[in-house]
Amino acid sequence: xxQSNGYIILFTAIMTVIVGGxxxxxxxxxxxxxxxxxxxxxxxxxxxxxxDREVLGKMKPNEVLTRYNERIxxxxxxxxxxxxxxxxxxxxxxxxxxxxxxxxxxxxxxxQYPVFKYMSAENPDQVEAYILPVxxxxxxxxxxxxVALDSELKTIVGVSFDHxxxxxxxxxxxxxxxxxxxxxxxxxYNQKGELVSVTMVKGEGNAGLDxxxxxxxxxxxxxxxxxxxxxxxxxxxxxxxxKKLNSGATATL
Amino acid sequence: xxxxxxxxxxxxxxxQKPSEALLSKRRKRLISDPLNEDNPIxxxxxxxxxxxxxxxxxxxxxxxxxxxxxxxxxxxxxxxxLRNLIPNRVRIIVQLAVIATLVxxxxxxxxxxxxxxxxxxxxxVGLIITNCIVMGRLEAFAMGNKPxxxxxxxLGSGFGYAWIILxxxxxxxxxxxxxxxxxKLFEAVGITNFPTNGLMVDSIGAFMVLGVLIWVQRSKTGYxxx
Numbered sequence: 001x002x003q004s005n006g007y008i009i010l011f012t013a014i015m016t017v018i019v020g021g022x023x024x025x026x027x028x029x030x031x032x033x034x035x036x037x038x039x040x041x042x043x044x045x046x047x048x049x050x051x052d053r054e055v056l057g058k059m060k061p062n063e064v065l066t067r068y069n070e071r072i073x074x075x076x077x078x079x080x081x082x083x084x085x086x087x088x089x090x091x092x093x094x095x096x097x098x099x100x101x102x103x104x105x106x107x108x109x110x111x112q113y114p115v116f117k118y119m120s121a122e123n124p125d126q127v128e129a130y131i132l133p134v135x136x137x138x139x140x141x142x143x144x145x146x147v148a149l150d151s152e153l154k155t156i157v158g159v160s161f162d163h164x165x166x167x168x169x170x171x172x173x174x175x176x177x178x179x180x181x182x183x184x185x186x187x188x189y190n191q192k193g194e195l196v197s198v199t200m201v202k203g204e205g206n207a208g209l210d211x212x213x214x215x216x217x218x219x220x221x222x223x224x225x226x227x228x229x230x231x232x233x234x235x236x237x238x239x240x241x242x243k244k245l246n247s248g249a250t251a252t253l
Numbered sequence: 254x255x256x257x258x259x260x261x262x263x264x265x266x267x268x269q270k271p272s273e274a275l276l277s278k279r280r281k282r283l284i285s286d287p288l289n290e291d292n293p294i295x296x297x298x299x300x301x302x303x304x305x306x307x308x309x310x311x312x313x314x315x316x317x318x319x320x321x322x323x324x325x326x327x328x329x330x331x332x333x334x335l336r337n338l339i340p341n342r343v344r345i346i347v348q349l350a351v352i353a354t355l356v357x358x359x360x361x362x363x364x365x366x367x368x369x370x371x372x373x374x375x376x377x378v379g380l381i382i383t384n385c386i387v388m389g390r391l392e393a394f395a396m397g398n399k400p401x402x403x404x405x406x407x408l409g410s411g412f413g414y415a416w417i418i419l420x421x422x423x424x425x426x427x428x429x430x431x432x433x434x435x436x437k438l439f440e441a442v443g444i445t446n447f448p449t450n451g452l453m454v455d456s457i458g459a460f461m462v463l464g465v466l467i468w469v470q471r472s473k474t475g476y477x478x479x
Contacts, residue, residue: 008340015347019354026361033365041368165376169309169429169454219451 036061042096043068049148049160050118050129053177072131074116079109081240087112100135100144108237115241118148129157132238136230139222141165143174143230149188153242156198159183161227171223182214188235195239197232200224283405287413290474293386294417295467300386304418305459306377311434313373314422316363320378322411324355325387329407332395339396348391349382356381386414421462429453 040061047068048056059067074095076084087093095114103111116131129148136143145161161174173179186198196212204218216224293299307317331351332339339347360378363371371378381387390410395403426432428450431439439447452458471477 003341008343011338011340012343012346015350019350023354023357026358030361030365034361034368037365037368037371041372162372167455169451 039096040064043072045160045162046072046116046131046146049131049146049158071119071121072116073119074114076112076114077238077241078113079111079237079240081238081242081244084112098133100133101142104135108233111237113237113241115238116146127151132234134230134234136226136233138163138166138174138226139171139220140167143223143226145174145230147183147231147235153245154187154189156183156186156188163223166223167220171217171220173217173220174223174227179217185211186214187211195232195235197228197235199228280402280405283402284409284412287406287409288416289413289470290476292413292417292470293389293410294414294463295470296476297386297389299389300384300414301463303377303380303384304414304421304463305456306380307374308418308422308425308459309429309454310426311419311422313370313377314418316367316370316374317377317381318411318415318419320356320359320363320374321381321384321387321414322408323359324352324381325390325411325414326404326407327355328352328387328391329395329403330400332391333398333400333403336396336398344396345388345392348388352387352391353382386410417463417466420466421459424462425453425458429458 044056044064047064076093076095076098078084085093093112095116098112098114114133117127118129118131120126120128129150130153131146131148134145134147141164143161143163145159147156148158150157159180161180163172163175166172166174183198188195188197190196198212198214200214201216202221203216206215209215287293294301294304308314328351332348356378363378390406394406431437431447431449
């Protein structure tokens with residue numbers, strides 16, 4: 001009886017229903033907790049590009065969210081720097097919920113570009129830093145992060161990078177504060193005012209690097225190339241917004 | 254003396270579950286054999302893929318160990334309970350479905366409550382499904398033994414896997430990153446210029462550490478492959 005086709009079909013059918021039901025129940029049950037984890041993760045990585053990581057690491061989840069609400073105001077712009085508030089279907093766009101991956105797959109002109117403004121603690125109307133999401137491809141899989149520029153939009157005040165599957169100990173080091181610290185104080189424009197971005201050089205332990213280069217990752221040249229391309233692409237894409245800001249046309253934004 | 258302590262141990266166990274002689278000699282061997290003489294990694298040489306992949310640092314390795322022990326124990330239990338119901342011709346598929354379900358549960362729980370670890374282990378937790386140790390135990394043991402014995406067998410194999418990958422991770426993190434559980438050991442004792450070894454961070458390092466481990470263990474137990 002245990003070997004008959006009828007029994008096998010019955011057994012597998014029941015098994016499928018039980019297993020499927022169990023999995024969808026857990027998925028539904030854990031969804032709120034997962035959503036909160038992801039939200040917290042996004043907001044802490046945005047904050048980590050402008051805040052001291054040790055301070056941030058010691059903050060409790062609720063403190064992180066409160067700090068985020070107090071200090072960050074966000075908006076979404078298009079490639080020309082115009083603010084967009086609703087999508088094609090008329091739904092509201094929230095900067096925190098813009099899926100950078102989905103936008104990355106579109107043409108640059110059609111993407112939504114979120115901007116997170118880190119406001120000064122003393123004067124809530126004054127922007128201390130502009131935080132921009134960046135996205136690209138590393139050696140094995142996607143890499144992403146946030147770049148914080150000073151209020152004049154010229155100097156990097158901090159970056160936070162993350163990755164999906166770079167080699168641990170090699171390319172994965174882009175996720176460590178040690179590497180990200182190297183970007184602080186670097187300039188993204190040359191003296192003529194052209195965008196040159198900041199490039200990670202090949203090899204590690206290079207001395208005498210100028211304001212547009214940072215020391216590289218030993219054994220992870222391809223990851224570094226990915227980071228360079230990612231920074232250049234996105235800094236370039238935000239030029240429209242920067243120009244508007246600098247000309248004062250969007251002072252109210 | 255030794256039998257006395259043995260008796261005491263037995264009694265303690267009996268107090269917890271007063272049904273039968275829960276830790277008979279045979280059952281103790283179910284747990285102790287996979288730890289050393291019949292270790293899934295070093296003797297059976299199974300589960301090498303994940304032993305290479307996750308052992309760069311101690312912390313993810315520990316989470317991975319817990320996940321594998323959980324999956325293997327419960328998969329063993331479930332398959333053992335169902336062993337007289339499972340149709341022989343689709344038994345591998347059933348085993349796979351049970352493992353995959355448990356692994357997905359682990360992955361979902363990690364995502365909800367330990368998102369940082371989920372990010373680190375992401376792909377590897379999913380790969381427990383293909384960990385040959387788990388399926389090997391289901392096919393070789395749980396299909397033909399009672400539930401309680403299967404739990405013990407799962408614990409034995411799980412911990413046998415765990416202690417090996419934790420040992421490998423210990424050496425790899427120590428020499429590859431100069432730290433233990435992300436605690437900068439060498440800096441703490443005053444050696445700031447410790448030259449970390451890039452080889453240890455690569456999978457090659459795991460091969461070498463594992464090879465040395467197998468060598469040491471086999472020269473002790475006298476195990477020879479025929």
